[in-house]
Amino acid sequence: xxxxxIDTPALLVDLDALEWNISEMRDDLTTIGRHVRPHxxxxxxxxxxxxxxxxxxxxVTCAKLGEAEVMASSGIRNILIANQIVGPxxxxxxxxxxxxxxxxxxxxxxxxxxEISKAAAARGSTVGVVIEVDVGFKRAGVQPGESVSSLxxxxxxxxxxxxxxxxxxxxxxxxxxxLEERTxxxxxxxxxxxxxxxxxxxxxxxxxxxxxxxxxxxxxxxRIDGVTEVxxxxxxxxxxxxxxxxxxxxxxxxxxxxxxxTPEPGRAIVDAGLKAFADTTPFPLPKERxxxxxxxxxxxxxxxxxxxxKDLRLGERMEFYPFYAPTTVNLYEKVYGxxxxxxxxxxxxxxxxxxx
Ligand SMILES: Cc1ncc(COP(=O)(O)O)c(C=O)c1O
Numbered sequence: 585x586x587x588x589x590i591d592t593p594a595l596l597v598d599l600d601a602l603e604w605n606i607s608e609m610r611d612d613l614t615t616i617g618r619h620v621r622p623h624x625x626x627x628x629x630x631x632x633x634x635x636x637x638x639x640x641x642x643x644v645t646c647a648k649l650g651e652a653e654v655m656a657s658s659g660i661r662n663i664l665i666a667n668q669i670v671g672p673x674x675x676x677x678x679x680x681x682x683x684x685x686x687x688x689x690x691x692x693x694x695x696x697x698x699e700i701s702k703a704a705a706a707r708g709s710t711v712g713v714v715i716e717v718d719v720g721f722k723r724a725g726v727q728p729g730e731s732v733s734s735l736x737x738x739x740x741x742x743x744x745x746x747x748x749x750x751x752x753x754x755x756x757x758x759x760x761x762x763l764e765e766r767t768x769x770x771x772x773x774x775x776x777x778x779x780x781x782x783x784x785x786x787x788x789x790x791x792x793x794x795x796x797x798x799x800x801x802x803x804x805x806x807r808i809d810g811v812t813e814v815x816x817x818x819x820x821x822x823x824x825x826x827x828x829x830x831x832x833x834x835x836x837x838x839x840x841x842x843x844x845x846t847p848e849p850g851r852a853i854v855d856a857g858l859k860a861f862a863d864t865t866p867f868p869l870p871k872e873r874x875x876x877x878x879x880x881x882x883x884x885x886x887x888x889x890x891x892x893x894k895d896l897r898l899g900e901r902m903e904f905y906p907f908y909a910p911t912t913v914n915l916y917e918k919v920y921g922x923x924x925x926x927x928x929x930x931x932x933x934x935x936x937x938x939x940x
Pocket of ligand 1: 623626645666752753755758796797798799800815816817818819
């Protein structure tokens with residue numbers, strides 16, 4: 585199958601760029617003795633996760649239990665759920681999953697830890713836990729330092745839990761455009777995670793894993809002494825959000841669209857709007873004919889200003905880089921793996937919509 589035979593809107597991944605990104609991350613971190621545990625929320629595809637595993641990643645990171653279940657059933661054995669799993673329905677599933685795979689879950693609350701411990705004991709399984717530390721993002725997580733040790737001490741009295749280490753995520757620093765400023769802020773933020781791990785060890789706890797970082801911060805975080813692995817994910821396919829100073833990965837993911845209307849000179853409409861991109865502003869960027877601008881996304885229409893380029897023809901194809909890949913991918917059932925204009929493979933996005 586060739587590109588011009590693909591119906592639109594469709595999600596494409598450039599296989600050369602994808603493979604380059606995966607090996608670049610692996611090579612970079614292997615040389616400095618750090619592990620890669622890629623976040624799969626960006627591609628949600630077992631096939632891509634297994635490519636990453638074959639390239640030497642130690643496992644995957646997921647945001648949701650449903651994603652973790654999909655990854656486990658595709659053969660991935662080492663899974664970190666970098667999020668809290670709360671309530672009997674989910675905890676029961678978590679404990680069931682822990683019987684099949686090596687699953688770790690982030691905790692930041694003794695009540696939640698106890699809920700997991702009791703369920704694990706009842707089902708005869710052991711669940712790995714990492715303490716989530718708030719490194720300044722102000723999302724989930726206990727405060728660095730004493731609170732981390734205090735939670736570890738409480739968990740030490742609970743059965744069927746295995747404390748594997750700590751995790752943080754400096755999400756508030758991903759968007760800083762200046763590399764110099766990002767570097768300064770990441771060192772401070774991730775420094776708090778590493779110090780918390782040291783404190784845990786001084787208090788007699790095992791702290792094998794110190795896990796952190798996204799695509800825009802991993803290059804800095806991974807060089808900080810004491811960090812053992814990075815959870816970056818978007819580097820795999822990239823997008824416009826992550827394309828900032830110091831990030832070298834190639835944009836592999838595009839949405840292929842068709843021009844469905846050319847109402848007047850200088851304006852065109854494509855068949856992809858919010859339901860094909862999930863982006864609001866900044867809008868997607870064209871892969872070619874870069875003078876063309878998206879001016880609006882309504883539900884099923886992409887509005888284009890073509891005044892700086894030769895007018896588009898009805899039925900012409902346009903490819904766009906989404907602003908934020910994870911939310912775009914979540915809209916599609918499959919992705920076309922492209923080698924140039926040839927479709928080499930089609931992959932199911934099996935964890936799409938797995939938000940439970
Ligand atoms: C906990 C956690 N780790 C890692 C990542 C990966 O970040 P990125 O997709 O920027 O590489 C995210 C992204 O939201 C995250 O929430």
